[in-house]
Amino acid sequence: MDFKQRILTALNHEEPDRVPVMGLLAEPGTSNKILGKPPLAIASMLTNPELRNEIKDIMNSTWNEVLYATFADALEAAIKLGFDANWTTYTLMQVVEDPESKPGLTLHDVWGRAWEIRADEDGDIVVNYIRGLCPTEEEWDAWVERKKPLYDELIKGATDHHKKLADNYRDRILPIGYTSVGVFASTWQQMGFVNFTRFVYQKPDFVKKVIDFQTDLYVKYLDAIMKSGVEVVIGEDDLGQKTGPLFRPELIEKLYGDSYRRISELVHKQNKKLIWHSCGNIYPFLDKFVEWGFDGLLTMEPTAGMELGKVREQVGHRLVLVGNLDVSYLLVRGTREEVEDAVKKAIRDAAKGGGYILAQSHTHRSVDPTRLEWMIEASHKYGEYPISV
Amino acid sequence: MSNDVLEQLKNGLLELDMDTAVEAANSIIEGDDSAAVKDAVGAVTDALQTVGKRFQDGEWFLAELVYAGEIAKDVMNLLSPLMEAGATESAGTVVVGTVAGDLHDLGKNIFINYAKSAGFKMIDLGIDVPTQKFVDAVKEHNPLALGMSCLLTSTDMEIGKVIEGLKKQNLRDKVKVIIGGAALTEGFAASVGADAFAPDAVTGTDIIKEWGVS
Numbered sequence: 001m002d003f004k005q006r007i008l009t010a011l012n013h014e015e016p017d018r019v020p021v022m023g024l025l026a027e028p029g030t031s032n033k034i035l036g037k038p039p040l041a042i043a044s045m046l047t048n049p050e051l052r053n054e055i056k057d058i059m060n061s062t063w064n065e066v067l068y069a070t071f072a073d074a075l076e077a078a079i080k081l082g083f084d085a086n087w088t089t090y091t092l093m094q095v096v097e098d099p100e101s102k103p104g105l106t107l108h109d110v111w112g113r114a115w116e117i118r119a120d121e122d123g124d125i126v127v128n129y130i131r132g133l134c135p136t137e138e139e140w141d142a143w144v145e146r147k148k149p150l151y152d153e154l155i156k157g158a159t160d161h162h163k164k165l166a167d168n169y170r171d172r173i174l175p176i177g178y179t180s181v182g183v184f185a186s187t188w189q190q191m192g193f194v195n196f197t198r199f200v201y202q203k204p205d206f207v208k209k210v211i212d213f214q215t216d217l218y219v220k221y222l223d224a225i226m227k228s229g230v231e232v233v234i235g236e237d238d239l240g241q242k243t244g245p246l247f248r249p250e251l252i253e254k255l256y257g258d259s260y261r262r263i264s265e266l267v268h269k270q271n272k273k274l275i276w277h278s279c280g281n282i283y284p285f286l287d288k289f290v291e292w293g294f295d296g297l298l299t300m301e302p303t304a305g306m307e308l309g310k311v312r313e314q315v316g317h318r319l320v321l322v323g324n325l326d327v328s329y330l331l332v333r334g335t336r337e338e339v340e341d342a343v344k345k346a347i348r349d350a351a352k353g354g355g356y357i358l359a360q361s362h363t364h365r366s367v368d369p370t371r372l373e374w375m376i377e378a379s380h381k382y383g384e385y386p387i388s389v
Numbered sequence: 390m391s392n393d394v395l396e397q398l399k400n401g402l403l404e405l406d407m408d409t410a411v412e413a414a415n416s417i418i419e420g421d422d423s424a425a426v427k428d429a430v431g432a433v434t435d436a437l438q439t440v441g442k443r444f445q446d447g448e449w450f451l452a453e454l455v456y457a458g459e460i461a462k463d464v465m466n467l468l469s470p471l472m473e474a475g476a477t478e479s480a481g482t483v484v485v486g487t488v489a490g491d492l493h494d495l496g497k498n499i500f501i502n503y504a505k506s507a508g509f510k511m512i513d514l515g516i517d518v519p520t521q522k523f524v525d526a527v528k529e530h531n532p533l534a535l536g537m538s539c540l541l542t543s544t545d546m547e548i549g550k551v552i553e554g555l556k557k558q559n560l561r562d563k564v565k566v567i568i569g570g571a572a573l574t575e576g577f578a579a580s581v582g583a584d585a586f587a588p589d590a591v592t593g594t595d596i597i598k599e600w601g602v603s
Contacts, residue, residue, distance in 0.1 A: 128493075130493075193455065194455060194495070202407065243589055244447060244450060246452055247452045248453065328574070
């Protein structure tokens with residue numbers, strides 16, 4: 001079997017020749033370490049406030065090229081390590097001046113979110129969500145109107161980006177198109193969690209209006225990714241936090257159930273598979289994921305108490321499971337023996353009968369490439385079907 | 390003031406009904422009676438304890454915890470001008486902040502809301518707080534506890550740096566250190582020498598309450 005057959009067989013809940021391994025490489029720092037490349041020159045410029053205009057111009061004029069290079073490197077790095085698949089994503093951001101941030105610049109994305117941008121201790125670029133850009137009902141209509149041209153750009157960019165990556169790499173690895181944002185995330189993150197929570201209870205009509213808008217945009221965005229020719233897509237919404245769901249599951253069903261069903265239908269109409277990514281403790285949502293029509297589940301964050309065996313026990317083979325090797329310790333500082341033991345346990349807990357793809361639980365820049373190599377080697381050693389670990 | 394109004398206030402919080410809670414608070418302040426205001430503050434504290442227990446028992450979810458905290462905040466904002474200075478004894482001072490390199494404040498702010506309602510004086514240092522600022526605040530306020538929040542695994546080592554900073558200034562024995570956030574675990578807390586790890590804001594408030602009485 002080749003990498004593509006291996007992944008698609010597992011996604012059909014059948015046993016491939018061996019347990020497939022999927023990469024979640026995306027962080028430039030990780031790819032650079034694997035490929036032996038130096039950090040991007042622009043990252044070191046971030047520490048010099050006098051260069052902020054130059055950085056802004058370079059990043060805004062070359063956004064698509066930089067993003068393509070980031071994921072081309074991620075795919076090259078994944079191929080080098082021996083992954084069967086790796087995710088790729090496209091988003092549209094603009095660099096804007098922000099005197100309150102350390103480099104004097106902040107990234108604003110098309111979904112209405114602000115991201116800090118900085119260089120890490122190795123000189124690689126790091127971005128993190130920091131706040132919403134549209135925190136009030138009064139600003140919403142004007143915001144959408146102002147951003148309209150960007151939505152078309154997002155849709156076109158998503159198809160072009162994923163198509164170019166798929167065309168250039170599909171002979172060596174299976175690129176999986178990842179949406180990198182969800183309808184829930186795009187709704188609350190544009191206004192901030194506390195504001196959103198207030199609106200849910202105080203202005204339900206406004207919340208419904210925003211959800212409808214974000215669902216339409218998400219569906220177009222996902223459709224654009226699928227037009228690129230990718231065969232598997234990953235949707236996402238982080239529905240959990242460390243100890244449980246962020247919102248009552250019944251409320252999520254009421255607010256977002258129809259959106260999720262619509263997304264699944266769109267993917268299945270095109271005969272593709274939909275894996276869903278969610279961080280946090282999400283046991284109460286597992287049956288919902290099945291009901292909403294998702295084919296697979298990615299992450300199952302161990303630091304939030306998610307256990308692969310327990311998830312398999314609850315959902316059986318109604319969901320393909322993708323994950324969940326720990327990125328807080330195991331793949332950062334774990335010993336070879338610990339990594340091997342974790343791979344064996346994951347295979348034992350989830351791989352029988354197919355429907356399992358081994359992966360780290362989340363992308364993380366602290367993940368050590370050597371530990372990833374150990375993970376892949378162990379999967380080859382212990383993951384041959386029929387499973388006997 | 391009738392007990393009905395206090396019940397209405399409590400129910401507003403426990404049924405997540407902002408209008409009912411605010412209406413009750415307004416009716417209390419119209420009476421211009423500081424004893425009644427003190428009772429109202431007590432009712433808010435009681436209600437939030439119930440909210441916290443519901444969250445810890447898995448009956449309520451984070452959004453409900455947050456919204457109950459927001460209702461309490463709005464009610465307390467109405468009541469506070471009528472609260473007599475020093476009328477409510479402080480349960481202790483707590484300095485809190487999100488560590489350097491981390492700009493997230495949701496968990497920290499929920500903790501502040503709940504700890505404030507439990508009677509603590511909260512000194513909020515904000516986000517992206519450098520080591521020295523934590524150390525200086527401990528020196529200045531002599532708090533019962535120092536709380537540090539950290540969402541990102543990439544910044545968790547900042548907590549160790551602050552604890553080392555406290556040791557260097559001979560302050561470590563004078564303050565309890567509590568940490569919380571998505572990146573952290575009980576094991577991590579032990580490894581950097583923190584006194585406690587709180588998986589959520591309610592547990593964090595319970596922990597500092599225990600410290601306050603011991």
